[in-house]
Amino acid sequence: MRLNCTHIPAAVLLLAGCSRMAHVATAFSNPKSCILQRSRVRGREFSNVKIICAQNDDYEEEDDDDEEEDGLDDLVGKKLGINIGAQLPALSPEEIEDIRIQAQATLDKAVDGRLADIEKLREELEEDLSQSRKRMETASQLNVQYEKQNLMEKIDRLSNEFLNSNADFREGTKKAAAADKMAASSGRGVDWGSWGSVGGMDVVLGPSEGVLLGSVSAARKRATLEGDDDQQTVVAQDNRVLVVVDEKKSKGSDRVVGKLNELLQEAFESEIIVDTYGPTGNIPIGGNNAQTALVFASSLNDRSSLENLLGRVLKRTAPVAGSAPGMPPSHVVVVSGLGTERTNKMPYSMQNLLGGKLDKLREIEQSIIAISRSRIVGKQNPLDYTIVKFGDIASSDGKDASIDIRPGDVLDGEIGPNAAANVLLQALAYQPYARNSTLCSTGSLPEGATVEWNDKFVCLSGPELLRVDVGPGISTDDAILDPKYEQLAQYVQEWAATFEGDRKGTGLTTPVLVRKSRKPASKFDGVVERQGVRILFQTTNTGDRYKSASEEKVEEKERSGGGTVKKSSKPLTTKSSKEGGVEVLVEKTTDGNIRVRARRCNLDHKTIVKEMSEGVIVKSLSRAVEAWAKAKDAQY
Numbered sequence: 001m002r003l004n005c006t007h008i009p010a011a012v013l014l015l016a017g018c019s020r021m022a023h024v025a026t027a028f029s030n031p032k033s034c035i036l037q038r039s040r041v042r043g044r045e046f047s048n049v050k051i052i053c054a055q056n057d058d059y060e061e062e063d064d065d066d067e068e069e070d071g072l073d074d075l076v077g078k079k080l081g082i083n084i085g086a087q088l089p090a091l092s093p094e095e096i097e098d099i100r101i102q103a104q105a106t107l108d109k110a111v112d113g114r115l116a117d118i119e120k121l122r123e124e125l126e127e128d129l130s131q132s133r134k135r136m137e138t139a140s141q142l143n144v145q146y147e148k149q150n151l152m153e154k155i156d157r158l159s160n161e162f163l164n165s166n167a168d169f170r171e172g173t174k175k176a177a178a179a180d181k182m183a184a185s186s187g188r189g190v191d192w193g194s195w196g197s198v199g200g201m202d203v204v205l206g207p208s209e210g211v212l213l214g215s216v217s218a219a220r221k222r223a224t225l226e227g228d229d230d231q232q233t234v235v236a237q238d239n240r241v242l243v244v245v246d247e248k249k250s251k252g253s254d255r256v257v258g259k260l261n262e263l264l265q266e267a268f269e270s271e272i273i274v275d276t277y278g279p280t281g282n283i284p285i286g287g288n289n290a291q292t293a294l295v296f297a298s299s300l301n302d303r304s305s306l307e308n309l310l311g312r313v314l315k316r317t318a319p320v321a322g323s324a325p326g327m328p329p330s331h332v333v334v335v336s337g338l339g340t341e342r343t344n345k346m347p348y349s350m351q352n353l354l355g356g357k358l359d360k361l362r363e364i365e366q367s368i369i370a371i372s373r374s375r376i377v378g379k380q381n382p383l384d385y386t387i388v389k390f391g392d393i394a395s396s397d398g399k400d401a402s403i404d405i406r407p408g409d410v411l412d413g414e415i416g417p418n419a420a421a422n423v424l425l426q427a428l429a430y431q432p433y434a435r436n437s438t439l440c441s442t443g444s445l446p447e448g449a450t451v452e453w454n455d456k457f458v459c460l461s462g463p464e465l466l467r468v469d470v471g472p473g474i475s476t477d478d479a480i481l482d483p484k485y486e487q488l489a490q491y492v493q494e495w496a497a498t499f500e501g502d503r504k505g506t507g508l509t510t511p512v513l514v515r516k517s518r519k520p521a522s523k524f525d526g527v528v529e530r531q532g533v534r535i536l537f538q539t540t541n542t543g544d545r546y547k548s549a550s551e552e553k554v555e556e557k558e559r560s561g562g563g564t565v566k567k568s569s570k571p572l573t574t575k576s577s578k579e580g581g582v583e584v585l586v587e588k589t590t591d592g593n594i595r596v597r598a599r600r601c602n603l604d605h606k607t608i609v610k611e612m613s614e615g616v617i618v619k620s621l622s623r624a625v626e627a628w629a630k631a632k633d634a635q636y
Helices: 093-165 167-186 216-227 253-267 285-289 303-313 357-373 417-430 453-460 483-497 549-560 611-635
Strands: 033-040 046-054 239-244 272-277 292-296 331-337 384-390 404-407 437-442 464-472 512-516 527-537 581-589 593-600
Touching: 093 167, 239 285, 253 272, 253 417, 285 303, 292 303, 292 417, 303 357, 331 357, 331 417, 357 384, 384 417, 404 453, 417 437, 417 453, 437 453, 453 464, 464 611, 483 512, 483 527, 483 581, 483 593, 483 611, 581 611, 593 611
Parallel strands: 239 272, 239 292, 292 331, 331 384, 384 437
Antiparallel strands: 033 046, 404 437, 464 593, 512 527, 527 581, 581 593
8 A cells, every 4th residue: 555645754764563663753854755554463553664755656765874784775676575565554644743742752751761860870979979078088087186196195205204204303393383372372571581582471381282302492493494495404303311410529410310311211202312421521512412401510620611511512513414413402401509699608608618619609500691691693502591409419308298499599408319300300391480590499209209390480480589378269169259369469459559659668769660460370380360560660870870980981081072071961871671670469379279479570681680679579568468368367
């Protein structure tokens, strides 16, 4: 069957299965004649359809240029038998349009499927890329943490090695820092006498701070070196004490030194080394880096012997093989004898007749004080001194603990070896008031006996001039609510006010100012509440203003220009100095008792002590407190 399709513009080759159409391609541009051949199978279904379109009933198949070679070109133009296409019915326009729509849908579906596959692939690639970036970031963070951990471990290792090598010095630094903090917070006004000085205030450590060998100034200097990166590393030193003694000249010293060695080993957690030399022995330069030197004055010949000894011991040694320079002792304790300041009184005047023994000891005491005060700040290492005066050393201590400690040279009697060793231990390592002070001690201390050492040594603060115990207070819980304590404090302030202004009838030869005391309560002193007043001596035309005849002549020539004497209208001025004074303190102790203490204040080593005025104040205070105590005893 032949069908002329004038509305089909191009040749179409359509191959279909028996039940569905596979592909349809149409290209319509110009009207052509078309021949459709079909073999019918089961009504309208067919197995193969071949549409041949040509013009003037003469058609030829046109192959697509892109079609692969399939061997059918040789059959072009040859008749193969029955023309099945001629038997097929003609397709209606609706059927052709339906075929085109189905073909277009199949193509769209195929394209959409491929686009969906491409989009899915793109999403998978983006997800893989995101996960890869996360893995890279995680790996980078882990690497950074690993390197940071390695660096911190290295820093910790180096820090631990450094800290372990400087453990002793750091311990001294902590004590010095604690002392600085305590001194700054307490507002003390004393410039001398206690473990170095900070900003014009004395430094006091509490009992919880432990022990300290050497001066606080030396510990502070080491702390500065340790904290300065530009300085060389401070090499740790052993806890070491240098002892200079001649046991033949200093009777009983062997028993004292032996007991002191035992006490030092018990006082320090780490081992402490005690080096003992004779005064004529080969003592190492720099004292073998000992922190403290203990010298028995009776083992020396005279003042020059001490000066030569300290000239060698206090000399700083040069570094060896790249190590840090040596640190000489910063605290010297001199053991002297009683009576060196009382050679005009019996029995010490008799002891001093043969060879001036006590006079030589006194010169040695004055020598160590002068050496300590003459140190140049910033150029020489700081040096504290302590002078401890003992009587004869007994063969053993008695059964009763009767040890006594006083400032200066006022006691008489002998002392047991255990008591002497304990006093030296306190002066060496525990008691701040023993620094830059002179004390005397007598009595005995049996083994195992306990002593309130802080209360024994507090008399060195000032030093103390008078102590009067008034008895227990009314309230032991809170001193502020104790009427007896408050009344006594108010009474002392009113008593002190009588010395200010007109001195007539007071017995004072020096004008004074009365000011409130700034010394706070201190558990180290055993005081829970403290009030008081300061009676300060004022400048007069005596003392430092005194000039000799030669000095007056020189001054007169300077004013006159070398010629005739001319009177100068310029007033005579002198540098302000501390004139001394007496501080009266009303204290309530930790055991609930009330006491009154008078001590020196507002002075330094250049101050001329006004003993007559001090005596007048102390005597008047003693009478006033005793009268008040009797009146209150009758009242309560």
